[in-house]
Structure formats: structure tokens, C-alpha cells
Amino acid sequence: MLKGGKIVSRKSIIIIGAGIAGLSAGCYAVMNGYDTVIFEAHDKPGGLCTSWNRRGYTIDGCIHHLAGSGPSSELYRVWQELGALEGRGMVFHDEFVRVEDPEGRAFTVYTDIDRLEQHMKQLSIADAEVIEEYTRAARRFLNIDLLAFGLLKPWQIGMKSLPRIGDFIKWGKITLEDFAQKFKDPFLRKAFPVIQYGFSGIPMLIHLNFLAGCHNRTLGWPSGGSLQFARSIERRYTALGGRIHYRSRVEKILTEDNKAVGVRLSDGTEHRADTIVSAADGHTTIFGMLEGKYIDDGISKYYQAAPDYLDMSLQVSLGAARDMSREPHALALFLEDPLEVSGKKYERLDIEIFNFDKNLAPPGKTVIKAMFGASYGYWKDLRADRERYEYQKQEIARAVIDRMDKRFPGLKGQVEMVDVATPVTFENYTGNWKGLQAWMPPDRGFGTMMNGFTRSLPGLDNFYMAGQWAEAMIGISTAALSGRNLVRHLCKKYKRLFVTK
Template sequence: MTKKIIIIGGGIAGLSTGVYAQLNGYDATIFEKHSKPGGMCTSWHRKGFTFDYCIHNLGGTGDVRLREVWDDLGAFEGTEIINHEVFTRVEDSKGNALNIYTDLDRLEKHMKEISPEDSKIIEEYVKAGKSLPMEDFFAMGMGGAMSKLKIATNLPKVMKWGKITLNDYAEKFNNEFLRRAFPHVQYNMSESNIPMFPHLLFLAGFNAGDMGWPRGGSLEFSRRIAKKFTDLGGELNQSSKVEKIIVEDDKAVGIVLANGKEHRADIIVSAADGHETIYEMLDGKYTTETINKYYDAYEEEQEFGLQVFLGLKRDLSSEPHAISLLLDEPVKLELKERDSLYLELFDASTGIAPEGKSVIKVVTKGNYDYWKKMRDENLENYRNEKEKVYNNILEILEKRFPGITEQVEVHDVTTPATVERYTLNFHGWQPWPVPDGGMKTMISGLSKTLPGLQNFYMVGQWASAMIGVSNAAVMGRSLVKELCKKDKKKFKTRN
């Protein structure tokens, strides 16, 4: 008898679970709140421009093991992968620029040209990027015990580079510009004091020919996986919000939709927001002290929380695809001053801007409480404040791209309140690291199952407390592989 699986949420984790379930003889049905698939992996259209929200650099685009997952899911069918020469450029108003080239030999040469006196520290930096086994980390979960063993053998490197922040490493440089620029090399997340380890993993990815960007953007990427799921016979129900998970005798047996309809299955999988799943759909009855502490430990601000999009009548193909702008005078956003801005630039070759035109996406931290309170109390004030953010940023961009003010054809601003409304993600956030969780959480996850609840699983970023589109997809694969093992079935990855 074919087992039925209900999957809550049609983001990448839910879609991946659905595809692998169908490949392995299960009968999967996805219920997605929104009218389109992808969850946070999405885009939207404005006056001929596509504003892309999610993918920056995607693990598994190159000839690496993780590519198997995307090929299983049909994620790249009919499109091409764009590999940029420059991961990001950090620049100031004086004409100084640090290009983080994806060719690491070129990166080393470039940095030594900026600061010959820092040759030794530059060589150490590049060597670290070349020596890390990127494939083992990004494909973690695909290879079972052997994969985890490989990770374990690299723990000394992980521990070393996990304790040194970008800010710490920047202080090693003698060159004044490199000291100022280096903390901004990873999506301009300088205020987070992020460790060197994730940045070095990106370098390792570039060195392996990986970490590209799928032409057409995030929504088209999600739609290709959704098509694979339905082509395999899976049922995708959109505009179908799940309100409750039906539990009988501590077994998850079905779901109740917002319209009151019930659907039952042998297995229930939540790929939805973790907080919504645990505390709303399940009424907080199945949890742990660790999980409770995790959701109580959210920070007021989070990276990527505030984004401004501009559709331009201007060709920016000669510019690098990403720029961290170091500002002479701070820009005031959310009543706080920011001394830098992170820009992503998309020309017509990316498939999301018309010929001869471009999109600029400006990304900075966002404060949930600030925007949520304003939106709830006075929608007009909320909209006016978003417009003020746009104008403040446009003033900065005018200095870098003279004439841009007259070239804007359309713009949009998203806040944490936007993301919460669109996806139901807790406080509009992506997951944050488990306090003192470290490698244990990386391997075992936060809430893949819940204590005392049978026939129920969670997949995705909230279940692992780790961000990343690739991580979400691998979790779907791993769950179905686990189900096959329990059901004594051979796990299949292709039809």
C-alpha cells in the first residue's frame, strides 16, 4: 500500500521532499500558503523588471557532489549558470577598490598589488580558502556516516577559522584600506562579526568552480522544481494555508486548512516556519527546552532584513555584480546610521532586466520590531517610512552612479514585516545560529523531529537552524532517504 505524505510549505525544502518522495514511491501532497511556490526563494515583477529576493551564490552549480541534488530536482533545466569574475567589490569614494575575485590566484595577485607589505597574510588567507573541503560541508547530509567522518577530520580548521572574525582578520593587515575594506567582503555583514569560516567556504567553492547564480532568478528556479514535482505525479496545492496539524494518540495524522477542510496522511512533514509549526499548528505541546530557548533568543535586527530594489533605464553591465560601498557620511535608516551599503547589480544578461536596462538591489540590516509596530499602528506612516528609506538610499546611489535619479523607472522596498506577511516566517527572519550549538546542531539539527510526536518530521532551515537554499534541499533528500530505510526500500534519486 502506497504511503501518503502531506508536506506543509512549498518552499525549497518542501519541494525537495516532495520530489524525492515521488521518486521513491510515496504519494506526496504539498500545501502552500502563497499563490506561487518557493517561499522565501522568490522574485516578483514590476513594470518589466524582476526583483529577485533570495539567491546570491548557490552551492551546487558547479561540477561538485551537491550538483546531484539540483539535477535530481530539475532546478537548472532550460537555463544557464552565471559565474561572476568578482564575488564582491569593496570600494570607497577615493577610488580604492578591493575585488574578491572568484579566481583565487587572481585574488592573491590583486591584493598583493594593493599592499605588497601584507604578502604573508594575503597568502595565508588565500591558502585557507583553497585548502578547505567545500564539497564536504555543502553536501553534508548526502553521504551519511562517511560524510560526517570527513567533516570531523577537518574540525581543527573549522574550530580555528570559526573563532576568528572578519573584523579580527582585518586587523592583521598593515594597509589602511584593506583593514577598512576586509570586514565587508561577505555580503557586507561587517556588524555581525561573522567568523572567517563561512567566508572561506565561499572561497573554496569558487576555487572548485562552484557558487554560481541561475539565470532568471529565484522564482523561476523554484518553479522548475515545482514542475518536476507535479510531473512526477505530486499534488501542489497553492493558496492553501495550514492552520493546524491533527494529532491523535500522539501521532500526526493530518492537517486542517484555513478554510476548515481536513486532509489526512500516513506521514506529516512541515517545511513551514518553525515557530508557526511548533507553537501554532501544534499548540506548543511537543517541544524541548532547547527549542524554546532558541525561539526566545532572536535578535532585534537581522542581516538582509531591509531591501530596496530599483529598476533602471541604464546599462550596468560594465559594473561588478556586487559592491560594498564604504560611505564617507553615514546614511540614516530605521533611526540608525549605517556606514556602508551592499549592492547587487543585474543587467539584461541575468534574465531579470530588459535589454539596455538594469536592476540594483540594496541590502542592509532590518529591525522587525521597528517595522512591525509601525505597520500595525499606521499603515500610511509605514509606507511613508519605506519611501523615506528609498530616498535616502537613492541620494547615496546618485553619488556613485551620477544621473541615476532620473533613470529610475520603478522601485520597491521590503521590510521584515513584508517577509512575515508573505511567508509567515517568524519575525520575517531567516534562522539564526543556536546559542552554543556549534557543530552538534550542524550535524543533528534543531527540530527534525519533536519529542513524543510520531509520524511527524520537519525539514528546512528552521529544522536545522542553518540558512541556505542548498541546505534546505539536502534536508528534503535526507528525510526521504531515512523514510526509505525505515520502510526497507531502496532509495532512488532519478526516475
């Protein structure tokens, strides 16, 4: 093969996992002349970026906001390279979320920052100064797309960051909870901390970046939802000539003289390649497939500190024979009568109403989803007794329907589909250890953003990781960039020109 005037050999790559990172690595590897095969444990692509069908409804398990949804984001071209947006409309919401309390007050986080400022002042003119501080800060993020930093070289990141370093430091240190304390109005003080998907302890920096992205129309929803989005990338990969094998679980990464040389599948077959890439779960890769032989202190500590509690890991989805097209698409509903699950009290329901995508439900009907943070340990223990596990799932669904019926009278009688996914469901589905998603190592911070966490492993050659565990950071765009940057790195290593077509 002739590239950049030089004859180069066609190197082979095995990729483990067809989540967004594996698919992305696969696409760019084939574009750059690598003989590429993906082994995926499941029978479909996408990993966490997935949806499933129940009784004529499509439940989306993942996307709220896709970074790079609009052409003004640099990430947009990555999705074009990956064919992810082909034939796909994008939905941009006018509201980020609406927060309501039982007394009938509502705070709407409009994605238009001017409208948001006006609305907040209507809610509490006494807070005008704080509101202006907030919206002024959001406007300062309009020209900086933090999520696209992965596309840049370190010096470019430096150039872009330098004029904003003050903003990064200031807003990186303040959480939504901290900022909320500045409001005099008790409702704003209560509502503000829950506006970023209800997550707690989120730095204002993250929220301001999201708000600016929604205002700019670069954070949106790809119509059809998560699985369709992943399928588009899978189509691009196979159209380029990449091979993919489903129901092919990798059990072991084969090594010789501290070099990765191949993989062994659960059916006992062995496959060899010049380079092995794992885009599968980090813990399974490092401690399972590689038996913990290639680690250092940082890696051990990271996995030892794995959290038990994970946001959004308990999802109650309902299919209702009800047109909800006039309802907000995202609602944080403070409850009169808190809900108790697994001994934990939930003061609020965080709800998504999928009224904006007609592909997900039959005409005149709607998918609604309530999301909770949950303990993996609790659900794992419960799962040992299948009957109790199913009972508990029904109980929480019943409680959710009950609370929602108060906000949407008559809903109870219109529910015709109920689906509950727990942290154990996520574990079973993706093979992700304890149903977890990656988290940032607390002691590394900015360095991890630049260099990733385990893009390679100490002492092992010809082996790489891609995706959330390689980067210690979640996000569909992060996963895609991780796959792209890996192939760019390989091209540099083998002195090839990196191409994206």
C-alpha cells in the first residue's frame, strides 16, 4: 500500500468491544489502512450508548446531550467522519430542565441565556446581581468548547485555555450547591443545585459549559436515540471494510515476552494481531483479561476506590398512552411525599419525557423515564434472590407512577409499559464491573484530561486501551475521540499520515 510516498505494511489490529470507543477506533484504523477486527460480547453495537424495545416503545438508556451536535462545534466533524449523523435530524431543546416544587413554583433553565436571565429575574428580582453573575459567566463559555479539547494538541489547548484560566479556576472550584447559597430567594436556593441532571457536587464549570453548548446548539439529541446513533457508526465501519464479530466475548489477552499478541475468546478460539486494543471495561481488561500483571500503584488505588453509588444507574421507564408533547422534556419534581428506595429517601423525581422524538413511541403515546442514583451493592445482593429483586423493581415502579400521577393526573391508568433497569442490569448488559462508569482519579485532575489514565499499561507492549477507562472520563464524544486519538498515535508511531476518510 502506498501512503505519503512510502510503501508501508498493512498492520493488523484486534479491538475488544464495539461501544462508541471501539467503533471509533475501528473506523479510523480502517481509514488508515489497518486490517481491523472487533470482537464484541453483545449481539449489538453501542455498549452503554444503547436503547431497547418494550411493547412498541423504545427506551433510551443513555443520551441526554450529545456534544458536537451542531456545526459550530469542532466535534461535529468527528461525527461526520464517523457517519454518525447521516440521515439523522438533531433536536435542540429550548429548555435545559424545569424544576418544580409542590407549591407550584417553577424554575425553567432556558437554553437561551438572555431568556434565562429574564425569567430568573422575574422569579426573584432581589437576586438580580447573582443572576447576572451566573448568566455573564455562561456567556463567557460561549466561545470555548471544553469537550472538544480532545481534538487539540497540548500547545493548542494551552493557547485556548490561557486567556480563560481565571474562569476555569474560579468556576472549577465552586459547585452548584455552593453557588445556590448566594440566592436570597429560598426556591432558587433549593432548585439551583439540581439543574445538572440532579447530580450532586457538580462544579459550575461543567454546568456553564453545558449551558453554553445548549445555547450554541452544539449539545443536542440525535433523533432515533442512542442505539440508532451507534448503528450509524457501525454501518460506517463495515462500509469501510472493517470486520465485527458479535457474541464474541474476549476472556484473555495473549502475551509473549510482555507483548500483546492476540486474544482468546470464551469459545476457546485464539486470534492474533500486531496490536491489541481494549475498548471494553477497564477492570475486566486489566484484572481479568490480563490477570493484573501490568499495573502500578495508581491503577491499583483507582480500582480499589471504586464507588458503590452511581448517578442515573436506576432507571424506571414508562410507556403511556398519552400525548405529552406540550410537557417539558426534562423535569426535576420536588415531592410532597418523598420516595423511599433501598433505605434511601428521594426528595425529588428527575424525569425525562421523550416527547421530542416521534421515533420512540406510537403516535399519541410517550416514553417517560425517572432516574435515580443507586447503590450497586444493594441491588447485587438483592439479585441473589430473583423474586425479591423483581418485587423491589415493581415496588419502585409503583411508587414512581404514584408520584407522577399527582403531577400528570390520570397517568396511572394510561401506563401500558413498565421497565426498570438497575446497576445490575448495566453490569450484565455491558460487562462493566459493578455496573460502573469511569471516574476521574482524584489526585490527577488536569493531567488526566491531557494524557488520559490508562491509554497503555506499564510493562506491556503492543497493547492500548480506548474509551472511558483509558481516559478516566465519560461521554460519548470522549469515547469517540479516544478511539480517534489512539489511531492518530499509531499512525505517528508507524510513520503513517493520519487520514480521516
